[in-house]
Each structure stands twice: as C-alpha cells, then as structure tokens.
Amino acid sequence: MSTVVPKLVTREFTSPDASHVEDYSIRTNELNLWYGDFQALMNVSVNIKKGIITGLIGPSGCGKTTLLRCFNRINERYGNVTTTGDIEILDKNIYDADVSVRQLRRSVGMVFQRPNPLPISIYDNVLFGMGIHDAFKSLPKSERNDIVENALREVDLWSTVKDRLKSRATTLTLEQQQKLCIARLLPLKPDIILMDEPCSALDAEGIEKVETLIESLRDEYTVVIVTHNMAQARRATDECIFMLLGEIIEHTKTSEMFLNPQHEKTEMYIQGRYG
Amino acid sequence: MSESSPTTSQGFSLRRGIEKVIDFTEPAVVGLIHLCGWSAIIFVMAIFFFVFKESLPAITGLEEGAIQGEVEQLDLVEFTTSPKWIPESAKKPTFGILALMVGTLSVTILSMVIAVPLGLGAAVYVSEFARGKPREILKVLIELLAAIPSVVWGFIGLVVLNPMLVDMTGEPVGLNILNAGIVLALMSVPIIVSVSEDALRAVPDSFREAGIALGANRWEMVYKVLFPAAKNGLLAAVLLGIGRGIGETMAVLMCTGHSVMMPTSIFDPVRTLTATIAAELGEAVRGDMHYHTLFLIGVVLFVFAFIINLTADLIVKGIKVQGNE
Numbered sequence: 001m002s003t004v005v006p007k008l009v010t011r012e013f014t015s016p017d018a019s020h021v022e023d024y025s026i027r028t029n030e031l032n033l034w035y036g037d038f039q040a041l042m043n044v045s046v047n048i049k050k051g052i053i054t055g056l057i058g059p060s061g062c063g064k065t066t067l068l069r070c071f072n073r074i075n076e077r078y079g080n081v082t083t084t085g086d087i088e089i090l091d092k093n094i095y096d097a098d099v100s101v102r103q104l105r106r107s108v109g110m111v112f113q114r115p116n117p118l119p120i121s122i123y124d125n126v127l128f129g130m131g132i133h134d135a136f137k138s139l140p141k142s143e144r145n146d147i148v149e150n151a152l153r154e155v156d157l158w159s160t161v162k163d164r165l166k167s168r169a170t171t172l173t174l175e176q177q178q179k180l181c182i183a184r185l186l187p188l189k190p191d192i193i194l195m196d197e198p199c200s201a202l203d204a205e206g207i208e209k210v211e212t213l214i215e216s217l218r219d220e221y222t223v224v225i226v227t228h229n230m231a232q233a234r235r236a237t238d239e240c241i242f243m244l245l246g247e248i249i250e251h252t253k254t255s256e257m258f259l260n261p262q263h264e265k266t267e268m269y270i271q272g273r274y275g
Numbered sequence: 276m277s278e279s280s281p282t283t284s285q286g287f288s289l290r291r292g293i294e295k296v297i298d299f300t301e302p303a304v305v306g307l308i309h310l311c312g313w314s315a316i317i318f319v320m321a322i323f324f325f326v327f328k329e330s331l332p333a334i335t336g337l338e339e340g341a342i343q344g345e346v347e348q349l350d351l352v353e354f355t356t357s358p359k360w361i362p363e364s365a366k367k368p369t370f371g372i373l374a375l376m377v378g379t380l381s382v383t384i385l386s387m388v389i390a391v392p393l394g395l396g397a398a399v400y401v402s403e404f405a406r407g408k409p410r411e412i413l414k415v416l417i418e419l420l421a422a423i424p425s426v427v428w429g430f431i432g433l434v435v436l437n438p439m440l441v442d443m444t445g446e447p448v449g450l451n452i453l454n455a456g457i458v459l460a461l462m463s464v465p466i467i468v469s470v471s472e473d474a475l476r477a478v479p480d481s482f483r484e485a486g487i488a489l490g491a492n493r494w495e496m497v498y499k500v501l502f503p504a505a506k507n508g509l510l511a512a513v514l515l516g517i518g519r520g521i522g523e524t525m526a527v528l529m530c531t532g533h534s535v536m537m538p539t540s541i542f543d544p545v546r547t548l549t550a551t552i553a554a555e556l557g558e559a560v561r562g563d564m565h566y567h568t569l570f571l572i573g574v575v576l577f578v579f580a581f582i583i584n585l586t587a588d589l590i591v592k593g594i595k596v597q598g599n600e
C-alpha cells in the first residue's frame with residue numbers, strides 16, 4: 001500500500017547527550033516526508049524527552065500533524081506517502097522489519113482533533129483497545145469493570161458516566177467525548193500519547209478541563225501535543241517545538257521560548273504576527 | 276467585479292424579473308412535487324385495494340359455479356395449513372398453500388445464507404480495500420449484474436446450474452431449492468452490495484482512524500468499527516435482499532422445479548407463492564375459486580412484505596432510540 005522506504009540500518013544519533021539515551025521517548029533523525037511530490041517534512045531531527053509535555057507549534061500547514069502522525073505510522077494509511085530517515089521510539093527504530101505496527105500503536109496512543117469515540121457503548125470504547133491486543137475473553141468481568149472504572153477515574157469522567165456506561169459514547173458532550181478518547185488509551189498502558197489539537201473542538205470550559213487532564217498525564221506518560229493556542233502552549237507544555245514549512249526552527253523549554261526566543265521567526269509567530 | 280453602476284442596477288432589475296417568474300412557477304412546482312409524493316401512496320393503496328377486493332370472494336364465499344343451493348367458500352384452515360395445492364381437481368379442488376410458503380421461505384432463506392456474506396464481503400472489499408481501477412471496474416460489473424433480467428437468470432439456472440448440480444449431487448434433476456437459492460443469491464447480491472457499500476462509505480473516516488490508531492488491523496477495523504457503525508445501513512441492505520428474494524418470480528419459477536411438495540432437503544424441488552400466481556393466473560377461470568384464491572396468495576405476499584418492512588423499521592428505530600437515550 002504505502003511506499004515507505006525504511007532505512008534498515010539504524011544510524012548513530014548525533015545528539016549531544018547520546019549517552020543518556022533512555023531520557024528520550026522519541027528521536028528522529030533526518031526525517032523527510034513527501035505526499036506525492038510535495039515535501040511536507042524536511043530533515044526533521046528532534047529529540048523528545050520522556051515524561052514531559054512537549055508542544056508542537058507553528059502556522060497552519062507547516063507539518064505539525066504530519067510529524068505527529070509519523071510517530072505511530074498512521075501516515076501510512078495514505079497511499080502516496082514516502083518517508084526517509086529514522087524514527088526511534090523508546091530506542092527502537094519503528095521502521096525496522098521486526099517492529100509490529102500493532103505493538104507500536106499500543107505504546108503510542110493518539111488523540112484526534114475532533115473527538116472520535118466509536119459508535120458503541122462508553123464501556124466498550126474504553127475496552128476497545130484491549131479487545132484488540134489481549135486475549136480478552138479470559139479476562140473476568142469484574143476485572144474488566146475495574147479496568148473501565150480506573151481509566152474513567154483517571155480522566156475524571158467516572159462520576160459523570162458511571163450510571164450510563166452502556167449508553168452510546170456519541171451521546172456524551174464533546175468535552176466528555178474527548179476525555180473518553182484519552183481514557184480508552186490508558187488500559188493499553190501506553191508510553192507516549194500524541195494529541196493533535198485536542199481542545200480545538202471544545203468550548204472554553206471544556207478546554208480548561210481537558211487541559212487540566214493533560215497536565216495530570218505528565219510524568220506517567222510522554223505527551224506530544226499540537227496546538228494553535230499560544231496561551232495553551234505556554235500554560236500546559238514543558239518544552240516547545242516551533243515548526244515552519246516542514247522544518248524545525250526551534251526546540252527549547254517553553255518558558256525560554258516565550259520569554260527569549262532564539263529565532264526571529266519564532267518570535268514573530270508567538271507574538272501572533274504569522275498566520 | 277468592478278463594474279460600473281448602471282450595469283449593476285440593470286443586473287438588479289433583471290434579477291427582480293427572474294424572481295417574479297420564480298414566484299409564479301413555484302406553487303406549480305410545489306404542487307407537482309406534492310402530487311408525485313401522493314401518487315406513490317395512491318398507487319400502493321390502489322394496488323392493495325384491487326388485490327384485496329379480488330381475493331375477498333374466496334373468503335366470503337361465491338355462489339356462481341358452485342353446486343346448486345350451496346355456497347362455495349374457501350376453508351381458511353385448509354388454506355393455511357394444508358400442503359396440498361390441487362386447484363384444478365375435478366372432484367375436489369384443494370387450496371393449501373403451506374407447501375408454497377415453505378417453498379418461498381426455504382428458497383429465500385438459502386439465498387440469503389449465500390448472498391449476505393457474499394454481498395457484505397464484496398461491499399467491504401469495494402469500499403475499504405480496492406483502490407483505483409480495479410475498484411471502478413468492480414463497481415461497474417456489480418451494477419451490470421443488477422441489470423440482468425430475471426428470465427436470463429432463470430435460464431442460467433435451467434441450462435448451466437441444473438446439469439452442474441446433477442453432476443455434483445447425483446440427484447436426477449438439478450432444479451431444486453439449491454439451484455433457485457444460488458440464482459436468487461446472485462440476483463440479490465448487487466442490491467446488497469450497493470446499499471451496504473453506501474452504508475460503509477458513510478462511516479466517517481475519523482472512526483477508522485480511531486480504530487487503526489488503537490492498533491486494529493484492517494480486518495479488525497472492518498468488523499469492530501465499521502460494522503457497528505454502519506449496522507443500520509447493513510441491516511437495510513439485508514432486508515432489501517430478502518424482499519428481492521420473496522418477490523422474485525420468473526427465475527424461481529424456472530429454477531425450483533415448480534412442483535408442489537414439502538421439501539425435506541435442499542435437493543428437493545419446491546414451488547413458490549409468486550411462481551404459482553404467475554403460472555396459474557392466466558389459466559384460472561376469471562371469477563371462480565381458483566382465481567380468487569390466487570389473489571389471496573397475493574395478499575399473503577403483501578403481508579410478508581409488510582412484516583419485513585415493519586421489522587426493519589422497528590429495528591432501525593430501536594437502534595436510534597437506544598442511541599439517543
């Protein structure tokens with residue numbers, strides 16, 4: 001289907017602190033990506049630290065979504081995608097022949113821009129991932145119930161939905177749906193959670209609640225979040241990556257980027273002078 | 276867009292003129308559309324009324340043609356429970372449609388057993404797996420399949436399938452439930468494919484992405500995400516297929532063997548309700564018991580169709596209510 005050209009030989013990463021390999025969850029090296037003839041990512045080399053929230057910012061069309069969708073190889077859905085370069089997730093090159101995409105997607109969860117709970121019950125949504133990955137039938141019912149309760153508690157949804165676990169997930173409010181979309185990743189015990197503008201479909205109150213939830217995921221998970229909302233990037237992220245036209249311009253601590261941007265373009269963007 | 280003002284004002288007055296014409300024609304068009312909508316209802320009612328009226332004398336009794344002083348009346352118990360259909364017997368005609376109903380149902384059920392997996396599989400393939408040229412070619416071919424007249428299907432059953440079944444099963448004749456079931460399945464596949472393909476393609480892509488991002492492979496995505504998401508449409512597809520099966524006449528007339536009997540296996544010939552009407556109505560003496568009873572079979576077919584549609588409606592509504600709670 002997809003014409004991914006994986007590099008089978010993992011190159012040495014030329015990162016300054018290559019000795020502390022375990023500190024990084026995601027590392028890309030010279031990553032290029034084309035949609036047909038159009039190059040959407042150019043020589044992207046980035047190291048994303050474990051256990052923190054990293055923001056991905058930049059003007060519309062700069063390749064944030066594209067980069068994010070590389071990390072769980074969901075880009076391969078489109079037939080016209082070509083990639084070169086390496087992506088290492090938890091020190092494993094994800095284009096290696098022995099990598100199972102299924103296992104990769106288990107440890108790298110994804111939350112989408114528009115909440116997309118499946119049109120099945122809330123309960124089944126939470127367990128959906130487990131149903132795919134584990135010998136599910138052997139799991140006793142009480143244990144399943146516990147898994148559902150824990151996941152929903154972790155996203156602060158349990159008290160709201162505990163009496164209607166069997167009703168359709170699509171009947172929830174958008175905010176609740178997005179929380180559910182996060183909750184359904186948790187039973188799989190992912191290491192990394194990718195979020196593509198997770199709050200952009202929500203109202204102000206929803207944004208605040210989901211943001212609080214995202215911040216609570218810090219430490220336990222590595223979170224990479226795309227956002228257009230500068231205030232949100234500032235509030236909720238530890239580090240920020242600024243992209244422009246498929247390239248990484250700057251990657252520093254969030255506080256540093258907003259106080260003292262190194263590049264003129266970064267400064268212009270965060271001050272709202274770019275699209 | 277930087278036109279001078281006179282042109283603009285002229286354009287404006289022109290638009291007013293068109294608006295006037297629209298004002299005038301709109302009620303007429305609306306009326307016509309209403310008429311179209313109502314005519315569908317009126318036609319259905321009229322057909323039902325006619326069939327029902329023609330069947331009525333069989334139940335209420337008719338004097339003509341009966342032995343002097345006696346009123347000939349259809350025995351409804353016999354009608355529904357007797358497997359004997361001997362309408363033209365000189366001594367004692369018997370009008371039992373049990374065997375005919377069993378014939379219709381057995382052929383329809385077998386055809387669905389074949390057509391539903393085949394049709395759903397093809398729909399999944401066309402909507403989720405095939406890309407580009409092969410996909411377009413497949414869609415055209417499936418539509419072509421729908422355009423084959425039913426008498427041609429009957430012919431295929433008679434001339435092609437019949438000897439094949441004789442070879443394979445060792446039965447003396449290959450015109451039986453299996454033959455008609457296969458032919459009917461092939462006839463209902465196109466409608467099942469096209470309706471369920473529509474249903475699958477109506478599933479938002481975000482659901483597919485959700486499934487895939489959680490680690491589902493394409494097959495799991497199909498049966499764990501798409502099937503639940505599209506179940507109303509898929510159900511409609513299956514019910515339309517069943518409707519097609521029950522209503523089909525010519526092909527089953529040619530492929531079932533057309534003999535009245537209670538089948539014990541799929542290698543037995545049967546006769547269906549529809550084929551009976553088609554084969555006998557032309558010969559039945561207008562106004563006699565046989566004639567009216569054939570119309571009563573028509574009413575039975577109506578009732579079948581009504582029950583199927585009602586169940587479909589209720590199931591679909593049930594799903595909706597559950598979804599909206």
Ligand SMILES: Nc1ncnc2c1ncn2[C@@H]1O[C@H](COP(=O)(O)OP(=O)(O)OP(=O)(O)O)[C@@H](O)[C@H]1O
Nearest residue numbers: 035038040058059060061062063064065066067078
């Ligand atoms: N499936 C695709 N096929 C072809 N081109 C694409 C595809 N997806 C994205 N692109 C192009 O790649 C570029 C990067 O797109 P991407 O969606 O990654 O940007 P983005 O930074 O996420 O933008 P936004 O902030 O609007 O979401 C854009 O120019 C876009 O037009």
Ligand SMILES: [Mg+2]
Nearest residue numbers: 064065066196
């Ligand atoms: Mg995007």
